[in-house]
Amino acid sequence: MTGPYPPIEPYDHGMLDTGDGNLVYWEACGNPDGKPALVVHGGPGSGCTPGARRRFDPELYRIILFDQRGCGRSTPHASDPSADMSLNTTEHLLADMERLREYLGVENWLLHGGSWGSTLILAYAQRHPERVSQIVIAAVTTTRRSETDWLYRGVRRFFPEQWARFRAGVPAAERDGDLVAAYARLMEHPDPSVRERAAVDWAAWEDAVLSMEPSGAPRPYGDRPPAALLAFVRICSHYFAHGAWLEEGALLRDAGRLAGIPGVLVHGRLDLSTPLDTAWELARAWPDARLVVVDDSGHKGSDAQQREVLDAIERFARH
Numbered sequence: 001m002t003g004p005y006p007p008i009e010p011y012d013h014g015m016l017d018t019g020d021g022n023l024v025y026w027e028a029c030g031n032p033d034g035k036p037a038l039v040v041h042g043g044p045g046s047g048c049t050p051g052a053r054r055r056f057d058p059e060l061y062r063i064i065l066f067d068q069r070g071c072g073r074s075t076p077h078a079s080d081p082s083a084d085m086s087l088n089t090t091e092h093l094l095a096d097m098e099r100l101r102e103y104l105g106v107e108n109w110l111l112h113g114g115s116w117g118s119t120l121i122l123a124y125a126q127r128h129p130e131r132v133s134q135i136v137i138a139a140v141t142t143t144r145r146s147e148t149d150w151l152y153r154g155v156r157r158f159f160p161e162q163w164a165r166f167r168a169g170v171p172a173a174e175r176d177g178d179l180v181a182a183y184a185r186l187m188e189h190p191d192p193s194v195r196e197r198a199a200v201d202w203a204a205w206e207d208a209v210l211s212m213e214p215s216g217a218p219r220p221y222g223d224r225p226p227a228a229l230l231a232f233v234r235i236c237s238h239y240f241a242h243g244a245w246l247e248e249g250a251l252l253r254d255a256g257r258l259a260g261i262p263g264v265l266v267h268g269r270l271d272l273s274t275p276l277d278t279a280w281e282l283a284r285a286w287p288d289a290r291l292v293v294v295d296d297s298g299h300k301g302s303d304a305q306q307r308e309v310l311d312a313i314e315r316f317a318r319h
Helices: 050-055 090-104 116-127 145-152 160-168 179-186 192-209 226-241 276-285 303-316
Strands: 012-017 023-030 035-040 061-066 109-115 132-140 263-268 289-294
Touching (some): 023 090, 035 116, 050 061, 050 303, 061 090, 090 116, 116 132, 132 276, 145 179, 179 192, 192 226, 276 289
Parallel strands (some): 035 061, 035 109, 132 263
Antiparallel strands (some): 012 023, 023 061
């Protein structure tokens, strides 16, 4: 999803030193004196894209983007098997966000993202509510183990043939167990051909789940460049195998901590990968959130979904 504003280039960028060997890429666009907004990309492991800059009025917003650990332009890149994944957890990402805020001298910022980005946004905002002015989320997830189980097992009812191929991608002895954890182990295999095959198989399943959606590219995962795909699958499987290191249901349970933060949740009714019920539960638990359900949209979005997101960002610009 891009936006209505013309393409722009960053006026500043850099590599944030986290102190543990990781360097996190960040960039700032738009008005240096404008309202700060942080784009929190999905995945995990997708990296930020230039199109995200265009969702904000560059005269009103100071638009900040960053590549989460191990992906995009951040280093070490997770496609490198020597990259230490023990230093890539939700806690690390939350600390990176707060370190970036302090480094850039931001008092508080609007948070915008979707999919995995919504989990990270919610976790950050519940920990640092005083640092968040507003939240705009498209495609709500909280990365509960139940949500992950739906995405990598439950939704097989719609795609039994494709899921059989996904299941066949792990060793026979592991096919009746935790497939996500099995893929995470494959992504740490010393043989690069094993890692590459696992990444392709994972992406094929992700694409299958989105295949009935009316909008978007047909292979948003499988068509990624090889290094980006390796990093994406390695990071995704690592996070999901560990339940994102979050207590099950904690982000919904603690949504009351978001009281006073205005939020807009935009979710597609046709989203099979992250079904609508999570967004509905969050909206019920968060007193200042407004849920907008877009009937023609899935996880990849639609023109109508984009309009709702852009409208929310525009309305928050002068708050």
